[in-house]
Amino acid sequence: MRLDHVRRLSGPNVYLSRPVAIARLDLQGLTGHETTDHPGFAERLVEALAGLRTHHCSAGRPGGLLDAMARGTYFGHVTEHVTLELSGLIGREVFFGRTVRAGGPAEYDVILECPRDEPSGSPVVEQLITLALRVVNGALAGRVPDPSADLAPIAAAHEEERLGVSTSALARAARRRGVPVRRVGGLNLLRLGYGRYRRTVWAAMTDGTSAIGMEVAGDKRLAHRLLADAGVPVPEGRVAASPAEALDVLHEIGGPVVVKPLAGHQGENVHIELATAPEVVAAFASAAGEEGEVLVESYIPGRDYRVLVVGGRVVAAAELTAACVTGDGTATIAELVARVNADPARGEGHDRPLTRLALGATELALLARQGHGPRSVPGGGERVWLRRNANLSTGGTSRDVTDGVHAEVADLCVRAAATVGMDVCGIDLRLPDIGSPPPADRGAAGILEVNAAPGLRMHLAPHEGTGRDVAGDIIGLMYPAGTPSRVPVVSVTGTNGKTTTVRMIAHMLELDGRRTGMTSTEGVYVGRQLVHVSDASGPRSAEMVLGDRSVEAAVLETARGGIVRRGLGYDRADVAVVTNITRDHLGVDGTEALEDLVDIKALVAEEIRRGGHLVLNAEDPAAAGLAGRPTVQGRSPVLRYFAIAAGAPVLVEHLRDGGLGYYVQHGWLTEARGDRRTRILPADEVAGSFGGHAVHVVANALAAAAAARALDVPVDVVARALRTFDPHLRNPGRGCVYQVGANPVLVDYAHNPAAVAAMGAFVGRRWGTGGAGGVAAVTLPGDRSDELVGETARALAGTFGRVVVYEDEDLRGRRSGEMTRLIVQGLREGRPDVRAHPAGDLKGALASALDIAEPGEPVLLLYEKLQPVVELLETLGAEPGTPEPGAAASGVEAGGRSSSTVTDSSASTTIPSSQ
Template sequence: MRLDHVRRLGGPNVYLSRPVAIARLDLQGLAGHETTDHPGFAGRLAAALPGLATHHCAAGRPGGLLDAMARGTYFGHVTEHVTLELSGLIGREVFFGRTVRAGGPADYDLILECPRDEPEDCAVVERLVALAMRTVEDALAGRVPDPSAELAAVAAEHEAGRLGVSTAALARAARRRGVPVRRVGGLNLLRLGYGRYRRTVWAAMTDATSAIGMEVAGDKRLAHRILADAGLPVPEGRVAASPAEALRALRDLGAPVVVKPLAGHQGEGVHIELTSPAEVVEAFASAAGEEREALVEAYVPGKDYRVLVVGGRVSAAAELTAASVTGDGSATVAALVERVNADPARGEGHDRPLTRLALGPAELAMLARQGHGPGSVPAAGERVWLRRNANLSTGGTGRDVTGDVHPDVADLCVRAAAAVGMDVCGIDLRLPAVDAPPPAERGAAAILEVNAAPGLRMHLAPHEGTPRDVAGDIVDLMYPPGTPSRVPVVSVTGTNGKTTTVRMIARMLELDGLRTGMTTTEGVHVGGRLVHLSDASGPRSAEMVLGDRTVEAAVLETARGGIVRRGLGYERADVAVVTNITRDHLGVDDTEDLEDLADIKALVAEEIRRGGHVVLNAADPVAAGLARRPAVRDRDPVLRYFSTSPGEPVLVEHLREGGVGYCVVDGWLTEAHGDRRTRILPAGEVAGSFGGAAVHVVANALAAVAAARALHVPVAVAARALRTFEPHAHNPGRGCVYRVGGNPVVVDYAHNPAAVAAMGALVERYWGAGGVAAVTLPGDRSDDLVRETARALARTFGRVVVYEDEDLRGRRSGEMTRLIAEGLREARPDVRHHPAGDLKGAVTSALDMAGPGEPVLLLYEKLQPVAELLETLGARPGDPPPGGPPPSGPGDTARASRAQAPDGQVMGSPT
């Protein structure tokens, strides 16, 4: 077998609402082979990985996979299950897998669930799949596989890349509250919420955490000064800049003392309960480090406590115990340490609730003070300390005492957090007991430290006692109950009309007073300004808009390619719009027919919030049929259909049942709700609709109104937006008319049969003749689709200039020109077609071929070169010729009706 590649779909996708990785596998010589073709294979594999016996497979019960191998199954399927089993063995708990045919006869795609916040580089998945392949191949070769050694290395990589305990808890708490969560890179940094409600949190440090407070907490000398100035108890201490000064502090303060770094953390370099000058000198050398200064404090007797303060109240408290082992009379200290470290709750650093015990220099010194070493055997029941400082980071444990905290102790901690100005902080205390008032005597109780970004492990999973939802408290601090975390999100998909519909919706929301972020194939816009130029119809662009804290609403063009290759860039839109689903991109990304396209685009309708709105084209059977999908119905959506014809059966039935729809009635864009009718504006007054002749633009306007009204945009605002939706300013490259000499040049992005047919119908209807077309088509479409598009073009245009775009998308030079010419001749043998080498030659030739005043339709791939060329030709933005379309156009009736009713008038049922 051979692994071709692995890619990750980080957002909701056609397989799961959670991330998946897709591994393309070439079975090579195993293609067509089944497990039953290789006697003994299944037994050897099950012996190596006994957990495979619990896999359900299609049977829906444990043992399903073993039964499938006994009956005979393909090796892509087996490799999928082995990958999932190996994943579980390293603590990477995922359960969904699927194997599908892909590409050539030996190619299979393994679709494998990924943890939500796993790094995007797919490195761990790739190693797991590769190891699964080798494991299967070993079993085929007659060996019992042993993947344990390599699996340990993969486990280490997985541990290094996963979220820390505190950050992972915050991500879970946010998701439980419906707050969107995105991990930033491979960091312990989370982006929560959308748009204006976006917040960030790094472990237990929020974006509202005071930078000054962080500095104070990190400087023990300054922290003690501020706490003392607030009347809070702190240990008496001195800053020593030399061993001599440390000894002087020992003399002044009296033994025992504590020596620690001025800016240390996690208990490193802290030396406790020192009594002799030699101990103090040695501790000073350890604690001073490069700073050449250390803090010498009076030792405060008592128990160690950590109190977590969140938003001015005590969230949790724990009693801390330093790292230790307890003898059994036979095991050495080293063996006892190994026994403790076997607890799966212990890991390296902060990746587990507890940290593994160590036997480093600090621990060995502590053992020596007690008369022990790694090889000594403590008596049964004897407690041997490895550390004196009670930090989880050095192997300590915590016992939850939240319910025992005395109100006076709680007040002390809250005051300390306020004194340093921290929204979330950990207060380290030494007290005789946490359930009694702090003693008033000097030195009997003290605040040892105030910790910024405190670890949450001891509260989330205490060694003893009740776990506390401290991560939930932090999320509630950022998003108090009832506070929104999302801005309104509209997602628009379909084959044609996506960009125009997105732009119309965004204009409506902007005019309604919302600063709107918008993604289209032309770029990312925020507040009406282009902020990122690219084909921005995929998930990265959606994330860019939703991560912008100035955005108050988002309208996202959501194209097929982004869905297939990376999933959605958002979770749970408020409104989903499907403009239409027609033949395009067939043969790309294993999309074979219209049903495959529908499966992909349906995701936009399926991934809405419960009770959200789905806007569907009633005149398009495939788009309208999405409403019947179980995953759409499960969201309990409000359906809003649109159609230029009020008699469309799907729309009529929907209105009969009391639903909401949008159509053209007597020339007016109309909102229908059951029997009620509300006029919006005359179809002929939709800017860019050519007086209503561009029926596809009118349909886009209806879809846009449906989405905007779902977000409570007033009718009058929607009408004003459509009336002022000037193509050159608000919809560049879509139905824009330029004047070059005496000829109108219509620039549009049409690139599939339905879109080309719509533009041909517009030109023929508006100008009364087809004129000349200068065209290019994208090279990543199938040959059949290119020819079909060319045939649609030839039905209107008898003269066509064909040129190739600079980006051939994998085609050979001249190949697209040949295919388009073949399609033109198939539909119209008398068509005059002229090849042109480039865009400039095509436009020049088309203008030369056109008669006086004849229109030229220019289809393009990239708008910027077109705009630059037209400027050099002296083109100027132009309106369609006066007089409008012939009387049969829908705008004609609209103009006659304009004086009869203002926008927004509510009428009864149409006659």
């Protein structure tokens, strides 16, 4: 077997609501082989990886995989399970896997769950799959493979890139509260929330943490001064710039003393309970660092405590014990250290609840002071200290004492955090007992340090006592009860009409006073300003909008390609809109039938919040059918159907059951619920509908109205938005008419059979063409199948008797001239008398079409990239087309008509009055 490639879907996807990796395998010589074709294979594999015995597989019980291999299963499936087992062995706990056929008979896709916050560029999953293939191939070759040596560096890479304990806890706490979470790159930096409610947190440092407070906490000299000035007890001491000055401080305040760096952290180079001149001089050399200065302060006897203050409240406290081992009378200190380090809770750095013990220079020096070395054998019960400072980062342990903190001690810690100006602050203090009031004697108690971005692991998983949800306290500080973390999100998908519908909804929300972020095939917009030019209908663009702190609502065009290749860029939209699902992109990304497209686009309907709104086209069976999928019903959506005709069966039944519907009745766009009808505006006043002739635009308006009303946009605002939706300003490249000399040129992006048929019907109604009337200059995307290109060309031939065919600059893998041949062939299959005129490029095609057309006859121009079309029309002196028949002036209601609410139990089938 061979690994061809791996791709990741970072957001909710068609397989799982969590990230997955998809590995394309080429089975090569194992094509068609099953496990039963290779005697002894399963036994050798399970001997190598005993954990495979417990894999459930499709049986839903332990041993399911063993049964499958005994019956005979393909090797892609076996590789899936081996990868999952290897992942678990390195502490990368994921459980979902699936193997499906892909492409030829030898190709399989193995879909594997990935940890939510694993960096998108992580090599770990590919390394695991590669190792899984070696294990499987080894078992096939008659060996019992041992993957341990190869697994070790993968485990190290996983430990290096995974979120730290504190950040991971914050991510879990946020998700428990429904707050969206995105990790930024491979950092311990999280982006929380959407739009105006977006916040960031880096470990336990929030975006509300004071920069001045951070500086104060990092400067021990300044922190002590501010605390002392506020009457908070701190150790007596001062800064020393030389060993001689350090000795002067020792003599002034008397021993013992503590020598520490001015800006140290995690207990590094802190030397405790020093009483002699040689000890202080040696400590100065260790702690001075590049600054050449240290803080020398009095040693306060007692117990070490860490108190966590969040938002002016003590949320946790722990008693800390410095790194040590306890003798048993037989083991050496080195052996005792190894025994302690075997605890899986201990790891390097901050990746685990506890840090491994070390036997470095600092530890060896302290052992020597106690009369020990690494080979010493302490007596039974004898405690041997490896460190004097009680930091978890140097191997210390913690015991939760939160419930025993005396009120006066809590008040002292809260005052200290307020003095330095920290919203989240770790207070290190020493005193005889945290459960008693601080002693009045000077030097009997004191705050040693205030810590910015304090580690949380001592409170989350103390060595002794109850763990505290301190991550939840920090998230609660950032998002107090009742505070939203999300802006309204509308996601729009479908085959045709997505871009127009998205732009209409965004226009409605902007007129309702909401600063709106919008993604579409032309780019990313924030507050009507184009901020990023691209085909922005995928997850990266969605993340761009949702990460903008000025955005109050988001409207996202969600295309098939982005869903298939990267997943969704959001979770739990408030409103999902499915305009229609027709034949397009078949043969691309493994889609072979309409049902495949339905499965892909269904994700938008499935990924809405519980009780969210789902807007479906009642006249499109594929779109309307999404409401019956169990995964959609599980969200308990509020269904809002739209249809041109009030008599659409799905809509009629829905209204009969008291549901919400949007349709055209007696020439009006109408909102209905039960027997209540609310008129929105006349269909012939929808801007861009050309007096109602462009029925597809009216349908888009109904879908947009349904979505906007789901977000409580008033009816009169919806009506005003639809009247002022000038396609040249609001919807460029979609149904825009330009006057070029004596001919109107209709510019549109139609590129599949349904869209082309809709444009043909519109041209026929609006300009009275038909048969051989009208001229079209067309190109079609080269990444569509030959069958689909032919079907689209035949749809063109149904309306246009003269067609100029040109090829786009981007051939999308086609040979030069191939698309022209396919389109011309399809045109003539649709109607033998069609006049096809091949042209080399866009400019030549439009010139030929205008030459062919009679004065006043419309020319339809289909394109792939809008900007070259705009530039060409400018050179031709094109002007936006004449006012639409029957349309009212911008923002003014025609004939004094207004939106109104009436009671009407009829369900008559109507269409726009102009049709």
